[in-house]
Amino acid sequence: xxxxxxxxxxxxxxxxxxxxxxxxxxxxxxxxxxxxxxxxxxxxxxxxxxxxxxxxxxxxxxxxxxxxxxxxxxxxxxxxxxxxxxxxxxxxxxxxxxxxxxxxxxxxxxxxxxxxxxxxxxxxxxxxxxxxxxxxxxxxxxxxxxxxxxxxxxxxxxxxxxxxxxxxxxxxxxxxxxxxxxxxxxxxxxxxxxxxxxxxxxxxxxxxxxxxxxxxxxxxxxxxxxxxxxxxxxxxxxxxxxxxxxxxxxxxxxxxxxx
Numbered sequence: 001x002x003x004x005x006x007x008x009x010x011x012x013x014x015x016x017x018x019x020x021x022x023x024x025x026x027x028x029x030x031x032x033x034x035x036x037x038x039x040x041x042x043x044x045x046x047x048x049x050x051x052x053x054x055x056x057x058x059x060x061x062x063x064x065x066x067x068x069x070x071x072x073x074x075x076x077x078x079x080x081x082x083x084x085x086x087x088x089x090x091x092x093x094x095x096x097x098x099x100x101x102x103x104x105x106x107x108x109x110x111x112x113x114x115x116x117x118x119x120x121x122x123x124x125x126x127x128x129x130x131x132x133x134x135x136x137x138x139x140x141x142x143x144x145x146x147x148x149x150x151x152x153x154x155x156x157x158x159x160x161x162x163x164x165x166x167x168x169x170x171x172x173x174x175x176x177x178x179x180x181x182x183x184x185x186x187x188x189x190x191x192x193x194x195x196x197x198x199x200x201x202x203x204x205x206x207x208x209x210x211x212x213x214x215x216x217x218x219x220x221x222x223x224x225x226x227x228x229x230x231x232x233x234x235x236x237x238x239x240x241x242x243x244x245x246x247x248x249x250x251x252x253x254x255x256x257x258x259x
Contacts, residue, residue, distance in 0.1 A: 016028065016032050016035050016108050016110075017031070017108055020103065020134055020138070020150070021134070021135075021138065021149075021150035021151075021153050021154050022149055022153045023138045023141070023142055023150050025137075025138075025141050026141055027141055030055070030138075030140050031134070031141075033050050033051070033052055033055060033133075033137065034055045034059075034130070034133040034136065034137035035052065035109050035110055035130065035134070036050070036051050036109075037051060037052065037109055037111040037130075038052075038053065039112030040111050042112055043112040052130065052133035053129075054136075055132075055133040055134075055136035055137050056129045056130075056132045056133040056136065057136070058136035058139060058140070059131075059132035059134065059135035059137070059139070060132045062132075062135045062138075062139045062147050062151065063091055063096075063131075063132055063151055064087070064091060066135075066147065066148050066151035066152065067087050067090050067091055067151065067155065068087055070151075070152060070155070070159055071083050071086050071087055071090075074159065077230070079234070079237055081237075082173075090155055090159065093124060094124060094128075095155075095158065096127070096128035096131045096132065097125075097127040097128040097131070099154050099155065099158075100128065100130055101127060103131075103154075105127060105130050105131060105134070106127060109126075109130055131154070134150075135147055135151060135154075138150045170226050170227075170229040170233060171225060173233055174186055174206070174229040177233055177236065178208060178236075183208060183209060184208055184209045186206045186207065186208050186213070186229070186232070187207045188206050188225045188228065189204065189205055189207060190203075190204055191203045191204060191205045191215070201217055201218075201219065202217060202218055202219070202220060202221045202223070202224040203215065203224060204216055204217070204218075204221060204225045204227075204228045206225070206229055206231075206232045208232065208236075213235065213236060214228045214230070214231035214232025214234075215228055215231060216229070216230065216231055
């Protein structure tokens with residue numbers, strides 16, 4: 001992520017960046033507004049001066065949508081609940097505030113004299129709000145494509161470090177799901193081994209409460225267990241969502257009786 005280019009704009013005689021998050025503003029008044037805290041407007045009442053709260057409102061929705069699209073693309077096998085949890089990790093206040101610090105937004109914020117002297121320009125909530133306002137300003141100035149790229153640039157490093165439990169650790173995700181629903185812990189059993197020694201194929205069943213909840217295959221027992229857990233998790237989660245049935249009922253009704 002590039003830091004703001006330190007080139008001053010002319011608005012109200014207060015320096016603001018020329019560019020933020022890869023977007024060069026055609027109308028820098030939007031950026032100036034995004035970096036204007038209400039304390040600044042209170043100290044300098046001018047008829048056409050506006051603070052960043054409206055842009056923050058818009059930017060919140062822009063960030064939510066852009067992050068949702070990023071996760072939808074990256075974790076193609078994750079379900080809604082898991083994607084929601086991952087999105088929450090990226091858009092929570094402390095994460096956005098840290099991104100704002102890395103971009104040095106606190107330095108550029110236009111604030112009232114008292115607010116700045118009290119150190120509010122480094123406050124987590126204020127920084128996160130300013131970041132959302134900037135994303136809203138980018139959307140207004142450059143449209144969705146510019147806003148999408150800005151959010152992606154701002155959060156791509158954290159996205160790379162983000163892992164979906166269901167993707168990276170399906171056995172752990174299944175264990176957590178069963179515990180949450182009050183179901184027995186899973187048991188993995190080897191159902192079949194076939195093929196030449198150098199080209200083995202393992203088939204594993206995962207048993208929950210005496211019934212087969214999922215079957216998986218792979219070139220090793222570990223991979224077969226992971227695939228079995230992934231299949232079981234997808235199946236049980238789907239049954240949980242059926243009208244009129246809880247997770248426990250779905251598991252008991254939908255799984256295959258163990259042999």
